[in-house]
Amino acid sequence: MRILPPWKLLRFCWRVRRTALWTEFKPLLTRHLSAVLHPRKWLSAKAMSYGGSPPPPLFQVATGYWLSQAVYVAAKLGVADLLRDGPKSCNWLAATIGVDQQALSRLMRALSDAGVFAHRKDDCFALSTLGQTLQSDFPGSLRRCVITLGEIHYQAWGSLLHSVQTGSPAFNHALGFGLFEYLGRNPESAATFNQGMSDLSSMLAYAVLMSYDFSGIASIVDVGGGQGKFLRRILEVYPEMTGTVFDLPSTVATAKEYHNDGQSRGRCSLFGGDFLKDVPVRADAYTLCGVIHDWDDDRSVRILRNCRRAMAQNGRVLLVETVVPDTHADCFSKLLDLNMLVMTGGRERTKAEFSALFDAAGYRLTKIFPTLAPQSVIEGRPK
Numbered sequence: 268m269r270i271l272p273p274w275k276l277l278r279f280c281w282r283v284r285r286t287a288l289w290t291e292f293k294p295l296l297t298r299h300l301s302a303v304l305h306p307r308k309w310l311s312a313k314a315m316s317y318g319g320s321p322p323p324p325l326f327q328v329a330t331g332y333w334l335s336q337a338v339y340v341a342a343k344l345g346v347a348d349l350l351r352d353g354p355k356s357c358n359w360l361a362a363t364i365g366v367d368q369q370a371l372s373r374l375m376r377a378l379s380d381a382g383v384f385a386h387r388k389d390d391c392f393a394l395s396t397l398g399q400t401l402q403s404d405f406p407g408s409l410r411r412c413v414i415t416l417g418e419i420h421y422q423a424w425g426s427l428l429h430s431v432q433t434g435s436p437a438f439n440h441a442l443g444f445g446l447f448e449y450l451g452r453n454p455e456s457a458a459t460f461n462q463g464m465s466d467l468s469s470m471l472a473y474a475v476l477m478s479y480d481f482s483g484i485a486s487i488v489d490v491g492g493g494q495g496k497f498l499r500r501i502l503e504v505y506p507e508m509t510g511t512v513f514d515l516p517s518t519v520a521t522a523k524e525y526h527n528d529g530q531s532r533g534r535c536s537l538f539g540g541d542f543l544k545d546v547p548v549r550a551d552a553y554t555l556c557g558v559i560h561d562w563d564d565d566r567s568v569r570i571l572r573n574c575r576r577a578m579a580q581n582g583r584v585l586l587v588e589t590v591v592p593d594t595h596a597d598c599f600s601k602l603l604d605l606n607m608l609v610m611t612g613g614r615e616r617t618k619a620e621f622s623a624l625f626d627a628a629g630y631r632l633t634k635i636f637p638t639l640a641p642q643s644v645i646e647g648r649p650k
Contacts, residue, residue, distance in 0.1 A: 271477055271639055279477040282504050291406045292473055332421075337378055338401075339417025342410045346375070347394060347401035350384070354393035407470045412463035419449070419456055423609050436612040446611050451517065461521065465494040468556055472500035474638035475556075475587060479646075481505050486550040488513050490542050490574060491558040494522040495535060498554070502534055509534045511548045515541065546573040553578060556587040557642075560603075561613040564624065571628035575649060583633075586645040590635060591617045599641045621645050 280296070283289050321327065341347065344364050349355060357375055361368035372390060379386035383401070385393045394402075400409045419442065426437035438446050450457035481487075481501060485508060489498035492512035502510050512522060516539030523537065538548055543566060546553070553574040559567045574584050589600035604615035616624070622632040630647035637643050 275477050279473075279504075282476075286503055288473075288500065288503055294406045295470065295473060334377075334381055336417060336421065337374055337381075338383060339413055339421070340374060341378055341383065342401050342413040343417065345403070345410075346384075347398055347405075347410070348403055350392065350394045350398075351402060354385075354387050354391045357390045357392060360392070408466050409463075410466075411459050412467055415456075415460045415463045419446075419460070420606070420610065424606075427605075427609055430608050434608075437609045438611070458521070461493055461518065464557070465496045468493065469496035469500060471556065471587065471638075471640050471642060472497045474640040474642070475644055476501065476504055478636045478638040479585070479644045481508065481552075484508060484552045486510065486579075487552045487554060488546070488548045488550045488574075488577075490514075490546060490553050490555045490570070492554075492556070493518060495537070497556050499535055501554075506534075509536075511536045511538050511550065513538045513540060513542065513546060513548055515539060542570050542573060544573070546570075546577040549577055549579055550582070551579050552583050552585060554585045554587065559586055559613075559624070560588050560607050560615055561611045563612060563614070564627075567624055568627045571624060571630065571647075575629045578649070582649065584630060584647045586621070586647070587642050588621075588645060589615050589641050590621070590643050590645070591615050593617055593619075603641070 276296075283292055322330075344366065346360065346364070349360055349363060357372040358368055360375075361371045364371070375384055375392045376386060378384050378398075379392065379395075382395055383398045385395045385398075387393055399405050400407050401413065402408060403410050419438070422441050423436075423438040426441040428437075429435070429440045430437040436445065438449070442449050444452065450460055475497075482505070484505070487498065487501065487508060487510045489495065489510065490513050492498050492514055495512040498510045498512055502508055512519065512535065514522070519537045519539040540547060542558075555570070555574075559570065562570065571584065578584070589598075589603055591600045591604060592598050600615045607613040607615060618632075618635060621635075625632045625647040628647075629650055631650050633646045633648050635643050635645050
């Protein structure tokens with residue numbers, strides 16, 4: 268678990284203490300401090316238990332999708348939202364949602380054993396600390412992300428064997444189209460996917476802002492910025508900065524409803540286009556949050572070159588990605604790398620691989636800034 272240097276945490280808190288972000292950031296700070304002070308509490312959910320003894324460890328690993336799909340169903344049904352105001356009986360929950368009471372009780376019992384909910388007496392259930400993030404409007408909400416994982420990711424991962432046999436994305440094999448074409452053809456899935464990614468990027472912005480100093484940057488473009496939450500968090504902390512969200516025209520169109528709120532109003536613009544063809548907006552810095560890992564090396568270099576041609580003199584590019592360690596240490600990036608193979612044919616990269624991408628695109632890798640999240644900020648400047 269990464270622990271942020273106290274001076275960086277204090278610097279960030281000082282910047283946001285009088286902004287609207289403080290209300291959203293405060294519970295995230297509380298959770299971080301709790302993880303630091305009580306690490307055992309956050310290491311893992313309870314092990315699944317069958318009678319008196321757990322099953323063999325490999326069996327627990329192989330049945331992990333049982334639990335992930337159970338969490339998905341609870342997210343899809345909106346159970347956490349119904350428990351916002353306190354414990355509720357399973358009978359009341361089932362009637363309100365419109366599902367079978369006994370089946371829901373069994374679902375809730377299993378998820379309570381995993382720490383997602385808390386099982387009270389008389390078949391009543393309450394939210395746990397872990398389950399709070401399944402609420403739709405909770406700071407750091409993962410509900411829409413979990414729904415996406417339980418639907419399109421789950422279908423694609425069922426064809427992992429195809430990816431390993433062929434080296435091509437399982438998503439295309441399982442759903443008939445590439446990820447981005449599929450989302451273009453399925454508006455409901457696209458809305459959930461985009462909102463889930465937006466929720467993740469909004470929370471990731473805090474981790475980035477605590478680790479990377481944006482002082483001195485007058486203008487910034489968030490390339491592939493989706494609904495713009497990541498960029499708007501940066502602009503709210505740095506009121507002297509202006510920014511642009513650059514993404515596909517269809518994505519930018521859906522972002523407009525979120526565009527005119529918060530302290531960044533008037534300083535954040537939207538621009539539609541295709542970053543594989545051109546990045547026409549000139550700025551001091553270009554952020555790409557979870558973008559480069561979607562693509563193979565050739566297209567990644569093309570995107571970075573397009574940013575290089577557009578940027579101002581003495582500009583910089585900032586990739587927000589996981590970095591695969593050169594050691595054999597356990598790291599989430601290795602599993603995420605497999606997910607990128609399944610979903611898009613992209614990949615997570617080592618420091619050396621990022622350096623090679625930068626070199627091919629006309630940059631030098633200047634520094635990598637670890638954050639409290641699995642992602643790091645990888646800074647590149649023109650050669």
